[in-house]
Amino acid sequence: MSDATLRPEGMLPLTPAVFHILLALADSEKHGYSIMQEVTRITNGAVQMGPGTLYGTLKRMLETRLIEETDERPDPQMDDERRRYYRLTSFGERVMHAELDRLSVLLNAAQSKRLMGRT
Numbered sequence: 001m002s003d004a005t006l007r008p009e010g011m012l013p014l015t016p017a018v019f020h021i022l023l024a025l026a027d028s029e030k031h032g033y034s035i036m037q038e039v040t041r042i043t044n045g046a047v048q049m050g051p052g053t054l055y056g057t058l059k060r061m062l063e064t065r066l067i068e069e070t071d072e073r074p075d076p077q078m079d080d081e082r083r084r085y086y087r088l089t090s091f092g093e094r095v096m097h098a099e100l101d102r103l104s105v106l107l108n109a110a111q112s113k114r115l116m117g118r119t
Helices: 016-025 032-042 051-063 090-112
Strands: 067-070 085-088
Touching (some): 016 051, 016 067
């Protein structure tokens, strides 16, 4: 099954783990530990993904072609050869944007009901 035959909307809603990983990979490819660090950073520490969640989710994301493993490596002197690097596929990018659009609609509805910023 190719990316082109899949509709991004058919993947929605995404689980939080999948969405966080897509966001972490949006600007560059990363290895597993770097993805965990980026998720923690972009959520201001609210989400700290453990290795079990990360690698189980990465496996499913590879199977659904949201991401792919890359053979490109940084300087071998600065990298551990056991690391696997991941990047978004074009389908993964489309799914991420579809989820952002879906969440944007919800946020707009909450704003129109004056629900934003309440404690």
